[in-house]
Amino acid sequence: MAKSSGTTSNKLLYVLIVVVLALLAAAIVNFFFVTQRAAHDEEFLGYAAEAAVISQSVSKNAQLAVDGNREAIQRLYTDRERFDRNLDRMRRGNPDTLLPAPPRQVRQELSIVEDRWSDTGRGAAQLLLDQGDMIRRSHQSLEIIDENIGPLQNSIEALGDRLLEINAGASQVFHQGRMAQLAPRIHQWSVSLVTGSGDPGVAQRRIGDDNAFFGRLVRGFQDGDDSLGVEAVADSEAQSILTDISVYYGRINDEVSRIEGQRAELLSVHRANSALAEISDSLLAGIRSVESTYRRSIDDRMFSATYGYIFGGLALLILAVLIYVYVLTSDTRKAAALQQEQNERNQEAILRLLDELGSLADGDLTVQVSVTEDITGAIADSINYAVDALRELVVTINDTAVRVDATAQQTRATASHLAEASEHQSSEITSASRQIQEMAESIEQVSENAERSTRVAQQSVEIAHKGGDAVRRTIDGMNNIRENIQETSKRIKRLGESSQEIGDIVELINDIAEQTNILALNAAIQASAAGEAGRGFAVVADEVQRLAERSGNATRQIEALVKTIQTDTNEAVISMEHSTSGVVSGARLAENAGEALDEIEKVSNHIATLIQSISGAARQQAQAASDVSRTMQVIQEITSQTHEGTTATADNIGKLAALATELRKSVSGFKLPGKQEEQTMVMSSEDVDQGESEALEDGEMASLEDMPEDSDDLSSLESGDIEDSVDEQEGGLDEFVDEIDWPEDDEAGDSEQKRQRDTERVD
Incomplete structure (x- = not known):
């Protein structure tokens, strides 16, 4: 193992050396590319800066050329050539300095500048260059005009x-x-x-x-x-x-004729100058945009100085690690040799421990493992403690399995009884739902009748409202008639007063006629006394007398007519007063009728409101009945689910009893010490069956005492109570089962195979 570890370390060392060399090479290559790209960037940005300056000088030189400056024309030519050259190198690169073409986004911005320059700028500059001689001649003519105009x-x-x-x-x-x-x-x-x-x-x-x-x-x-x-x-x-x-x-x-002959060319020159002046700012903005886009592309490049520093730093760091590892290698080899010797002693102790554990694997809980000072001493002590705990666990499992079986039988009986009660409750809920549905239909009919009554009452309100409007319009008409009659009466009174004044005037005229008649009579007397000399005057006096008599007759006729008018006027005034009284009485009656119609309208509105309230209440009752019906259906579904749940619970409890029996059988193979074995022997099947029957009878009696005697009382049980009862039973079982410390399922196998597996695990 030490040799393998040393070989692995050497391989790792070689790999790290290769990584260091690769990082150093990457750093050198990165710095080379960064330096080269920096020179190219400086060259490209120099072309852009020069193009920006030229974009402004072109406009200035064009204006000076139009003003007749010969040097400006030459500078304009130079600016145009330099601008074209810079745009070409910015777009294609410079083969002499190995400047590459810019990125695609930079070329897109540059194409906008080239389009503006090609469409307007280059042609305008060429036009000014072509017309340079004409411009100079025109300025010479203008100088001659300036000399002679004064x-x-x-x-x-x-x-x-x-x-x-x-x-x-x-x-x-x-x-x-x-x-x-x-x-x-x-x-x-x-x-x-x-x-x-x-x-x-x-x-x-x-x-x-x-x-x-x-x-x-x-x-x-x-x-x-x-x-x-x-x-x-x-x-x-x-x-x-x-x-x-x-x-x-x-x-x-x-000179004017010469200038006039060149006016078309001069106008084209001025238009070209204006075009260059207008395009100057847009060219500058476009070049600035190209420059900013190029600067952004610099930040997006794969090679940068930061990567070079990172590669170099990583190489130095790994090199330092290599040196540190090399220094520690000698101490590590010594420690590995000591560790190998200790591992061999530990392996021997582990093999001894596995030999002693062979019988424990066969279920013998009487085994006591030897505790030594080797590395397995603590393990042996822990195994002895675990065996003691396992003995107690087996005893507890036997006792618990018996109690679980008895409780399961009792719970299964209770669940079966609850299932029968749930089925009876479901039938009763179905009947109640049908009756509630019929009640909801009756309430719905009441609601529809109330809605029809509401519509009839609303029509009554509308009719009463229309009648009230008609009465109010009648009252307004009578009031207008009364006002007209009063106005007419006033005018007739004024007519009577005027006729009285006419009578006074007629009396005055009558008095004048009488006086005139008397004067005419006196004149006739004087004329007759005068004899022949007063005959003509007598004729005049006769005519005056006849005229006075006619005036008197006319005034008497007028007086008679005035009296007749006064009489008719008085009668008309009296008639108008009677009409006014009638109109006032009619208006009062119409007002009374309007008030009555208003009362009718209010009562109709009140009736309509009451009917609407009745209709709303009926609709609410119908809705409530529908809600109750739906609730009953939900309760019925819950009851059905409860019935199914209790049935399933009974089945599951039966399975739980079977599992408890299997649990007793699973721990029956363990071998316990002599005294405990006598105390914790697995109960015989007869004792178990007897205990189960007694527990079942006690459980059934306790549960039947709590159940209602009549089946009708079962229907009074709500699904919630049934579910609570089942939950309590299941919760008790869950708590009881959780108290058990279940052993892990260890498969029995050959002791030699276990020994071999343990040996491999130790290695």
């Missing part, structure tokens, strides 16, 4: 001053003002087209028209233009100023 404006102002001095016509002064307005606008449109400031689109549309119109104005001042309404300037000094204007305008016109 003198041109000064000459236009001088022309205006001269026209005012010579009191030129309003048309000439007006068109000189137009020239003063057009000159800066032409310069503005030129600057907008060349530099892209302002709105180049508007400048493209307006520069040609404004320039042409300015030329017409110059020619109009020189030669006259009827279509513009401009007269030629006759003043020599003004003509000299116009000559200067024509010279300056000629220079400007040449």
Whole structure:
């Protein structure tokens, strides 16, 4: 065994040495790959940083190129080439430095940047490079315009001053003002087209028209233009100023025409510049995203410096363990030799112990094992103690088996009686369930009748409510009629009062007519006294008298009509008062009818509520009856289960009695010491049977005394009481059986085979 242990240790040592070498190699390889990848990472991130800077410088150089900077055009070309080169190396890698292609997620982010650059940036930069000469020529033209626009404006102002001095016509002064307005606008449109400031689109549309119109104005001042309404300037000094204007305008016109001819190219240049300015930030954001994605991929790599440190640390740790194990190996060999010698002595002692235990294996409990000072001494002492305990256990098992058998017979009789009681209880519960079901059906019919009564009462309530509404509407109508009659009565009274005033006025008119008649009579008398001279006046007096008489007759007729109106008015007022009284009485009667209908509605509501309560109570009773019926069915099922359980319990108790008999037989083969054997001999079958019969009779008498005498009383037993009784019986048996210390089932075998197995176990 020592040799085998040494061989195993040597193998383990060799394995550990191989593991150390493997860990050191893994650490070296890991550091090599980490160093190489760090250089590649630095190179890739350098390309990304340079591309980020170029994405911003492209926009700046493009703007400077549009402004006419020649060096900016060269820088733009360099930026484009460097940006393309960096994108290519970031996507494919660098064969010169062995830079590999980036991971797939980095290439996906990089493809977005390449698409943006390919769709817009590269083409815009190429357009600016292709139009570099045109841009420079345009700026040269703009410089010439800038040189001549100031003198041109000064000459236009001088022309205006001269026209005012010579009191030129309003048309000439007006068109000189137009020239003063057009000159800066032409310069503005030129600057907008060349530099892209302002709105180049508007400048493209307006520069040609404004320039042409300015030329017409110059020619109009020189030669006259009827279509513009401009007269030629006759003043020599003004003509000299116009000559200067024509010279300056000629220079400007040449350059404006050149710029106008290149306006399409200029607009495309400005659009390309705007595109580069717009794409600059998106390119920068895309490159930053590529850079961050690449940095995240660095953390996900299989090789990292941490793994190298781990491998190296493990190698050093295992190497230290190897050194420690080597130092302890010599002491271990010495201890193993001593242990081998001790094991041989222990094996001999164990074999002696197994020889003494041979008879114990055959069931002989009289054996006493020899206790020595060897390693088996404590084991022998424990075995002697276990044999003593086993003797007591066998005696206890014999006694317990007898008591279990007697108790099982008594419990089986009780379970059989309980099964009969459960069956009778089940039949009684079935009858009660049927009666409860019939009662539930009757209550259900009462509930349905109550619901129909509720609907009838509800209809009565609705009819009474409708009648009350009709009465209330009638009362409202009568109140309206009463108000209308009262209003009409007031108006008739006011009409009577007005007719009284008319009578007073008629009396006044009648008095005036009488006075007029008297005056006419006096005038006639005076006219007759005057003779021929008063004849004409007499005729007038007669006419006045006749008119006064007609007025008097008319006033008397009006007075008669007024009296008639007053009489009719008084009668109408009296009739209205009678009608008002009738309407008030009718409204009062209608109110009484409405109150009666309200009382009817309240009573109907109360009746409907009572009927609904009756219906609800009936439904609750029907539900309760149904619940009771279901409960009875559950009780019946429980009773059936109890019957089955008691029957099964009786069968199981019979099996328990058989098991107790088998238990007595199983311990009958043990051999006990002489005195105890006489005291604990297994009882004969006759004594056992006699004890069982006596116990059974006592148990049956005790149980029958507690049982009800009449079978009807058995039906009063609830399933819970039956189950409690059975549970008590079974619980008593369980407690009784648990008190027994059951022995393990040891198979008897040949002592020589047991000795051989024990020897193998010791080895």
